[in-house]
Amino acid sequence: MTPQTDVHELPRVHDLLGVGIGPFNLSLAALCDGVPGLRALFLDAKPDFSWHPGLLLDGTTLQVPFLADLVTMADPTSPWSYLNYLREHDRMFPFFFSERFHIPRREYDHYCRWVAGRLSSCRFDARVTELAWDEGAEAFAVTYRSAAGASTRVLARHVVLGVGTQPVVPEPLLPLLTGGSGHRGRVLHSADYRTHRVELAALDDVTVIGAGQSGAEVVLDLLRQQPVGDGAGAGVGGPYVRWLARTPAFAPMEYSKIGLEHFTPDYIRYFRGLPERRREQLVREQWQLYKGVSEETLAAIHDELYERTVGGTEPRTALHPGVAVVEAEPLPGGGGGYRLTCLHTERDERFEVRTSAIVSATGYAAVRPAFLEPLSKLVDWDGKSRYRIDADYRVTLAPHVSGGLYVQNAELHTHGVSAPDLTLGAWRAATILNAVAGRTVLRLPERAAWTTFGVPDTL
Numbered sequence: 505m506t507p508q509t510d511v512h513e514l515p516r517v518h519d520l521l522g523v524g525i526g527p528f529n530l531s532l533a534a535l536c537d538g539v540p541g542l543r544a545l546f547l548d549a550k551p552d553f554s555w556h557p558g559l560l561l562d563g564t565t566l567q568v569p570f571l572a573d574l575v576t577m578a579d580p581t582s583p584w585s586y587l588n589y590l591r592e593h594d595r596m597f598p599f600f601f602s603e604r605f606h607i608p609r610r611e612y613d614h615y616c617r618w619v620a621g622r623l624s625s626c627r628f629d630a631r632v633t634e635l636a637w638d639e640g641a642e643a644f645a646v647t648y649r650s651a652a653g654a655s656t657r658v659l660a661r662h663v664v665l666g667v668g669t670q671p672v673v674p675e676p677l678l679p680l681l682t683g684g685s686g687h688r689g690r691v692l693h694s695a696d697y698r699t700h701r702v703e704l705a706a707l708d709d710v711t712v713i714g715a716g717q718s719g720a721e722v723v724l725d726l727l728r729q730q731p732v733g734d735g736a737g738a739g740v741g742g743p744y745v746r747w748l749a750r751t752p753a754f755a756p757m758e759y760s761k762i763g764l765e766h767f768t769p770d771y772i773r774y775f776r777g778l779p780e781r782r783r784e785q786l787v788r789e790q791w792q793l794y795k796g797v798s799e800e801t802l803a804a805i806h807d808e809l810y811e812r813t814v815g816g817t818e819p820r821t822a823l824h825p826g827v828a829v830v831e832a833e834p835l836p837g838g839g840g841g842y843r844l845t846c847l848h849t850e851r852d853e854r855f856e857v858r859t860s861a862i863v864s865a866t867g868y869a870a871v872r873p874a875f876l877e878p879l880s881k882l883v884d885w886d887g888k889s890r891y892r893i894d895a896d897y898r899v900t901l902a903p904h905v906s907g908g909l910y911v912q913n914a915e916l917h918t919h920g921v922s923a924p925d926l927t928l929g930a931w932r933a934a935t936i937l938n939a940v941a942g943r944t945v946l947r948l949p950e951r952a953a954w955t956t957f958g959v960p961d962t963l
């Protein structure tokens with residue numbers, strides 16, 4: 505279809521416009537609902553809500569308790585709580601008897617769809633293509649486009665970016681991932697795993713790179729494709745599964761009660777006060793707070809291996825920690841398959857791996873959205889071209905810009921490891937709502953942790 509060139513103008517100036525409807529801006533949309541006089545609009549490029557569909561695997565659960573839903577940690581009385589979702593779907597009794605704090609990821613997705621589908625402020629099939637400051641209107645001008653090519657321009661006094669993060673792949677794999685369709689379904693990021701899992705399960709050898717939660721879940725899913733034998737070597741099938749991790753161990757994610765206090769407003773306050781270099785060092789050092797694997801998933805992998813080796817059957821699996829992939833190329837001859845050159849980082853020795861497919865479970869990172877370009881000169885970027893962000897998640901702009909630009913999940917460098925975590929989602933959204941409204945719409949706790957992170961006032 506030919507894109508339309510004329511731009512439709514929405515007449516109203518909105519108080520708040522959210523770009524992106526992932527869990528974080530959906531949380532803000534839910535908290536804004538019913539706030540008297542607040543005109544809010546949220547836009548997302550997708551045709552409807554979906555939460556990481558490439559990793560919605562059977563048996564996977566949320567890594568945080570269900571209380572970290574879209575609203576409860578800031579407003580448990582909201583009709584958009586997970587408990588109210590259960591009531592509306594007549595699932596309260598089954599949920600009660602299941603006694604589970606960590607709900608299926610599939611149900612979290614369904615719950616978010618339920619909220620997004622009922623909030624009149626949420627609009628899908630609306631890709632934001634431009635964000636500029638309109639001096640005359642003293643408002644942000646936001647242009648968005650539908651898949652059919654219709655463009656709309658809308659004004660908003662405040663804008664909240666909730667555009668999520670983008671998949672990251674190690675440098676050696678980049679040419680294979682971007683080099684045309686020849687490697688499609690054979691070299692992929694874990695974000696696309698579910699689309700290709702049936703094809704992958706039919707191969708003889710799959711290599712998974714990355715020892716985070718996604719990598720572990722992909723390994724577990726592939727392992728489960730190997731039939732359990734009878735202890736006499738029978739039952740061969742499913743792919744050989746190789747797991748490569750740069751970290752020195754397949755380490756569990758920190759989940760102790762006191763350790764989790766790093767996911768509190770108290771820790772964010774402390775972290776923001778540290779010098780930049782120290783903050784960066786801490787984010788690297790604290791990888792186990794947000795990059796490890798849940799103990800349950802590690803245990804499940806062990807259980808699968810145990811089952812499959814009954815009677816002395818050799819495991820069709822290899823687990824390699826402390827290994828970095830330094831080169832990757834297709835095997836010569838055009839018959840398919842790849843050669844990976846790996847470096848064992850502690851022994852400083854190289855070895856080679858041949859495999860039929862590669863799943864890069866190597867995480868995500870925040871990127872600067874292209875639609876921000878018209879505003880770029882008005883943003884006070886830090887020395888590394890990142891946003892400067894205040895305690896209310898407001899980005900520092902040129903002083904004459906009276907409107908606020910806020911971010912969610914782009915503040916790892918300023919606010920620390922809780923940025924991508926769902927635990928603080930509702931609290932952060934409420935902080936932004938209070939700032940945009942210029943008053944306390946939702947009261948937030950002064951103190952949330954038992955730990956004193958800085959120097960104590962009195963000893």
Ligand SMILES: Cc1cc2nc3c(=O)[nH]c(=O)nc-3n(C[C@H](O)[C@H](O)[C@H](O)COP(=O)(O)OP(=O)(O)OC[C@H]3O[C@@H](n4cnc5c(N)ncnc54)[C@H](O)[C@@H]3O)c2cc1C
Nearest residue numbers: 524526527528548549559566567631632667668913925926
């Ligand atoms: C598989 C997986 C499982 C996770 N599980 C957990 C967990 O259990 N617990 C936890 O604490 N954290 C978890 N996380 C981390 C994190 O909380 C989630 O990634 C969360 O989805 C981040 O939400 P978000 O709103 O920032 O972004 P996203 O969910 O990525 O949503 C961003 C949205 O912005 C839209 N968008 C982008 N650009 C535009 C544009 N130009 N115009 C319009 N729309 C746009 C996209 O279409 C998308 O819908 C998980 C992450 C992954 C990948």
